Structure formats: C-alpha cells, structure tokens
Amino acid sequence: MILIKNLSYLIDKDLKVYENCDVLIKKEEDGIKKIVGKNLIEKENLNKSDLKIIDGKNKAGMPGLVNTHTHIPMTLLRGIADDMRLEEWLREKIWPNEAKLTKEDVYYGSLLGCLEMLRFGVTIFNDMYFFAEKVAEATKEIGLRGVISFPIIDVGTPECENRDKLIRMAENFIKKYKEDKLIKPAIAPHAPYTCSEETYKECKEIADNYGTLLHTHLSETRYEVVEMENKIGLRPIEYLEKIGVLDNNVIAAHCVWVTKEEVRKLAKHKVKVSHCPISNMKLASGGVMPLIEMLNDGVEITIGTDGVASNNNLDMLEEIKVCSILHKAHRWDATVGDIDTVLKMAFNSDALGIENNDIVLIDLTAPHLRPIHNIKSNIVYSANGNDVDTVIANGEVLMENKRFKCIDEKFLDKLYEKVDKIKEKFSC
Ligand SMILES: C[C@H]1O[C@@H](n2cnc3c(O)ncnc32)[C@H](O)[C@@H]1O
Numbered sequence: 399m400i401l402i403k404n405l406s407y408l409i410d411k412d413l414k415v416y417e418n419c420d421v422l423i424k425k426e427e428d429g430i431k432k433i434v435g436k437n438l439i440e441k442e443n444l445n446k447s448d449l450k451i452i453d454g455k456n457k458a459g460m461p462g463l464v465n466t467h468t469h470i471p472m473t474l475l476r477g478i479a480d481d482m483r484l485e486e487w488l489r490e491k492i493w494p495n496e497a498k499l500t501k502e503d504v505y506y507g508s509l510l511g512c513l514e515m516l517r518f519g520v521t522i523f524n525d526m527y528f529f530a531e532k533v534a535e536a537t538k539e540i541g542l543r544g545v546i547s548f549p550i551i552d553v554g555t556p557e558c559e560n561r562d563k564l565i566r567m568a569e570n571f572i573k574k575y576k577e578d579k580l581i582k583p584a585i586a587p588h589a590p591y592t593c594s595e596e597t598y599k600e601c602k603e604i605a606d607n608y609g610t611l612l613h614t615h616l617s618e619t620r621y622e623v624v625e626m627e628n629k630i631g632l633r634p635i636e637y638l639e640k641i642g643v644l645d646n647n648v649i650a651a652h653c654v655w656v657t658k659e660e661v662r663k664l665a666k667h668k669v670k671v672s673h674c675p676i677s678n679m680k681l682a683s684g685g686v687m688p689l690i691e692m693l694n695d696g697v698e699i700t701i702g703t704d705g706v707a708s709n710n711n712l713d714m715l716e717e718i719k720v721c722s723i724l725h726k727a728h729r730w731d732a733t734v735g736d737i738d739t740v741l742k743m744a745f746n747s748d749a750l751g752i753e754n755n756d757i758v759l760i761d762l763t764a765p766h767l768r769p770i771h772n773i774k775s776n777i778v779y780s781a782n783g784n785d786v787d788t789v790i791a792n793g794e795v796l797m798e799n800k801r802f803k804c805i806d807e808k809f810l811d812k813l814y815e816k817v818d819k820i821k822e823k824f825s826c
C-alpha cells in the first residue's frame with residue numbers, strides 16, 4: 399500500500415480540490431482503491447510497516463495525464479525535420495527514414511518515449527506505430543498503460559510490404575494482447591489518403607469483432623480535404639461516414655478541417671477526437687480545430703502530442719497550456735479553453751476505455767509555482783513537465799523525487815548510447 403501523507407493539494411478526476419489530505423492507494427484483485435482523508439494512519443488503523451510512505455508536503459496531486467495520440471518510437475526522429483508542412487515532412491523526410499527502422503530500433507525508441515512520458519507525468523497513452531509488439535514490450539517494461547495500435551498503410555509499412563498480410567498481423571497482435579493488464583491492442587488505418595475503402599472496412603470489422611478501438615488520422619490538413627473532395631467529391635469525415643466506419647469505437651486524431659455539419663456527424667456517431675494543437679501548429683496544418691463547436695455538440699475531446707518529430711516533445715502540461723491559449727487567441731475570447739475544460743480533456747482516459755486511477759505529484763517548491771491562489775491555474779498556466787516529481791501508475795511508484803524507480807537508472811546511459819547509434823542511420 400502507498401500512503402501520500404500531508405499532500406498540500408489534490409485535484410481529483412472531477413477537478414474537485416482537496417487541501418492538506420492523505421491519499422491511500424491499495425492495489426487489490428479487482429483494481430486500485432483510493433482513500434482520501436485526514437490522518438489516514440490512525441483512521442484506517444494502518445500498520446506503518448505495510449506502507450510505502452511518500453511525503454506530500456509542498457506537492458500537488460492530480461490524475462495521470464493521458465496522451466491520446468502519439469507515435470512513441472518517433473522519439474528517434476526528434477529534430478530530424480523541422481519547419482516543414484505535413485505533406486513534404488512525411489514524404490521527403492519521415493517515411494524515407496522510417497523505412498530504415500528495425501524492430502530493435504523501435505523497441506529502444508519506445509523505451510525512450512515511455513521514459514519521457516513518465517518524466518512528464520503521462521501514465522496512459524494511445525499509440526500508433528510500426529512493430530507495435532515492440533512498443534507494447536517497452537510499455538510493459540516501464541509499467542505504463544497504453545492503447546497500442548497496429549498501423550495499416552495500403553502500400554505497406556517498414557514491418558511488412560503486403561497490406562493483406564499486415565491486416566492478418568494486426569489481428570494476431572490484437573489476439574496476443576487482448577487480455578493484457580497494461581496493454582489494450584487496437585488497429586490503426588493510418589489516414590484516408592493512405593488507406594483504401596476496403597482497408598478501412600476490414601479494419602473496422604476487426605475492431606468490431608474484437609471490441610477494440612480503431613485509431614486513425616483524420617482531416618488534418620486542408621490539402622487532405624481538398625484532395626479527397628477532388629477525387630471522390632466527399633470530405634474525409636463524410637467519406638468515413640458513407641463507408642460505415644464512423645462509430646463510438648473510433649478515435650480520430652486532429653480533425654482540424656471540419657465543417658459544422660461534420661462536427662454533427664462526429665457527435666452523432668460518438669467518435670472520440672484527439673486534439674493535437676502543437677503538432678497542428680508546427681506542421682502548419684492551417685486552421686484551428688473547432689473546439690467550441692465540438693464541445694457544444696457533445697463530441698468527446700481529448701488531447702494528444704502526436705509524435706516527437708512534429709512536437710518536439712511529449713510534455714502534456716505544455717500541450718494543455720498551448721491548447722488553452724491557442725483557442726483564446728483564435729476566438730478572441732479569453733473564456734475559451736478554460737482551466738477546467740483543458741484539465742478534463744487531459745485526464746480523460748475513458749475515451750480509451752482505461753480507468754485513470756494514477757496519481758502524479760507536482761513539486762511546488764519552485765519560484766514559478768508560487769504563490770498559489772488557484773492550484774489548477776498554476777498547473778495549467780505555470781507548470782511544465784519538468785515540475786512532475788513523483789508518478790504512481792497502476793498502483794506502482796514508477797518515479798519518485800524525479801528518479802525513475804521502474805528501471806535501474808544506470809541503464810539510461812546505455813539507452814542514450816543506443817539511440818545515438820540508431821541516429822547514425824538516418825539522413826536529414
Ligand atoms: C504511423 C505513421 O504515422 C506517421 N505520422 C506521424 N505523425 C503524423 C501526422 O501528423 N499525420 C500523418 N501521419 C503521421 C508516422 O510517421 C508513421 O509513418
């Protein structure tokens with residue numbers, strides 16, 4: 399059992415704030431149980447020798463951050479191609495370099511990505527990358543929880559060039575992990591411009607049969623929308639609706655270029671949207687995701703960083719601040735993207751079908767986090783990922799006082815050496 403004693407502030411999933419409390423975390427057969435109150439040792443009659451005690455003084459606790467769209471192994475491609483728009487970035491830089499990746503490279507890139515997320519308080523994530531088994535393996539080793547989706551592209555991926563075979567591999571991947579405690583497998587047709595109607599339909603059938611999510615990029619750029627309108631006379635969301643893919647098991651990343659009518663379609667089919675403001679701005683995807691219209695129509699919106707090659711980090715605290723201020727600037731309205739709205743999106747793991755029972759502690763002993771008029775304000779507008787001090791995920795202390803507990807830290811040097819070596823095979 400873990401006891402956080404004298405926690406200065408606790409923000410719960412419903413964004414209620416408690417002050418000066420203890421939090422007891424018990425890992426039981428049927429899940430994680432949490433008790434919040436004062437003087438829990440006495441009240442719950444706890445034996446100190448059964449407890450891992452964490453000092454909560456000058457710390458703020460909150461649920462684990464949830465990154466709902468990323469490509470974790472792309473940590474390997476950090477900084478390889480900046481200041482380019484999506485289409486050229488993908489075709490000229492990212493895909494040619496990804497073609498050189500082996501499954502071992504993806505494993506090390508995933509470890510690096512998981513440690514980066516952990517360092518920044520992200521405990522649950524939704525990934526889409528080649529060699530998904532290696533992403534799953536690294537995730538389990540670090541102890542995070544993730545929806546790991548197996549990507550499909552019609553022309554093939556670095557893992558396999560044959561689409562039919564890829565679909566069978568995706569199904570086997572789902573079978574292998576479907577009972578796993580930390581991993582929820584899923585399938586990911588990459589985007590409407592890389593996957594045919596047949597591919598989307600087959601992926602949807604697999605997602606339905608196995609009860610998994612279908613993760614896809616959707617309406618990310620104006621180019622994507624115009625290209626589709628020219629080819630088939632439909633916008634990407636209209637097209638996916640027409641072929642029967644839109645559903646409540648779909649999680650769609652980006653959804654920037656979306657009309658009001660399409661927002662209604664997303665809401666009608668209960669599609670979950672992963673909003674990736676930094677990646678959209680950096681890749682100059684143009685436009686801004688219609689947050690207000692989506693919220694007004696009841697679309698479930700979550701937040702993602704996208705991959706490190708378009709962000710260029712996995713700092714979800716940075717992402718929520720940018721999300722908030724982007725929409726204020728865009729709408730000339732300071733009330734838009736308010737503190738509670740962005741925090742709710744950042745803690746939302748329900749969209750992934752995972753319960754967020756994790757706790758992240760922020761160290762408040764830093765000049766930029768004092769004084770504290772409103773702890774939620776300091777977290778959204780003043781903090782960043784480096785302020786994360788301790789992470790308890792799935793009932794385990796994975797990081798304490800900014801030190802990784804899930805690995806021997808001596809391994810970090812070896813990991814950095816490995817990724818430096820992998821770096822040599824890429825060309826900028
Ligand atoms: C899984 C593949 O998806 C690629 N990717 C990474 N970021 C984006 C994005 O913003 N839009 C479309 N595709 C993206 C990644 O490089 C892999 O090739």
Ligand SMILES: [Zn+2]
Pocket residue numbers: 467468469615651704705
């Ligand atoms: Zn992406």
